Amino acid sequence: MGNKNPLTVEIGCGTGDYTLNLSKMYPQRNFVGFDVKGSRIWTGAKKALSENITNAVFVIAYAEKTLHLLSDWQISDVWIPFPHPYPRPNSIKKRIVHPRFLQIYKNILAREGRIHLKTDDTSMYEYALKVVKEEGLVLFKSSADLYSDKSLTAEEQILTKYELDHLKERKVIKYLCFGFAHSNNQNSLI
Ligand SMILES: C[S@@+](CC[C@H](N)C(=O)[O-])C[C@H]1O[C@@H](n2cnc3c(N)ncnc32)[C@H](O)[C@@H]1O
Structure with a gap:
């Protein structure tokens, strides 16, 4: 991109709805x-x-195998919209918020960076809350019913392809925002 502007990452971006919408909202960021x-x-x-x-930009790769390439950047936000929930007990290690993934995010995030998870899956949401607590992370926001919240940010309202399908099926969208250190900023992108 030819500059060192701050960077936001979307993991499991699918058709890139967060990447595309955020890039239009924030032209001075990458x-x-x-x-x-x-x-x-x-x-x-x-x-x-x-x-x-x-x-x-888009990268075709397993995020966990390539994110370390971004360690020279100050990554402010990691968005994880609607990851596969891996519901079976023996596949929990594959969950994108399992502690083994969190270590990877910690290595690339700026000190006050934030991780945003959106899911329709209650067990995934509850698992993420449990991990945040057990790992001693900082919970900035959690909502078991995102769209019942009257103070949604523009970022939280970006709709992805999977999210639209879930909403058509009247599923309730859950959201979690957490990080590794406290921040004074209400909204990390600002
Ligand atoms: C359920 S889809 C959601 C797609 C998109 N975020 C949305 O909300 O429309 C999950 C996506 O994560 C991708 N994915 C799964 N594991 C991944 C990994 N380890 N690294 C990068 N992408 C991954 C899949 O290929 C798939 O496109």
Whole structure:
């Protein structure tokens, strides 16, 4: 992107809805969307090109294997919209908020950086809350019913492809924002 503007990362970005919308909201910041599925990334990347978005890129890769490449950047936010919940007890280690993933996020996040998780899955939401507590992390916000909250930020209201499907099925969207250190900022992007 040819500059060292602050960076936000989207993990499991699918068609890149967070990366694309945030890059338009914040032209002075950079955005990277990671997904393992090339066809989904292709949809987002094509949109970025057609809309002349120059502050967003997409990477086809396992996030956990590539995020360390960004360790020279000050990453302020990591968005994780609607990750697979891996509901079976023997696959909990694959959950994207399992402590083994948190260590990776900690290595790339700025000190007061924030991780944002959106999910329709109650067990995933409760698991993330439990991990935040057990690992002694800082919980900035949690909502078991995001859209019942009257003070939503513009970022929290960005809709992803999966989210639209969940809303059509009348599922309740949950949201968690946490980090590794306290911050005075109400909203980390500002
Ligand atoms: C349920 S979809 C949600 C897609 C998108 N975030 C949305 O809300 O529309 C989960 C996405 O995470 C991607 N994914 C799963 N594990 C990943 C990993 N380790 N690294 C990067 N992407 C991953 C999948 O390929 C899939 O596109």
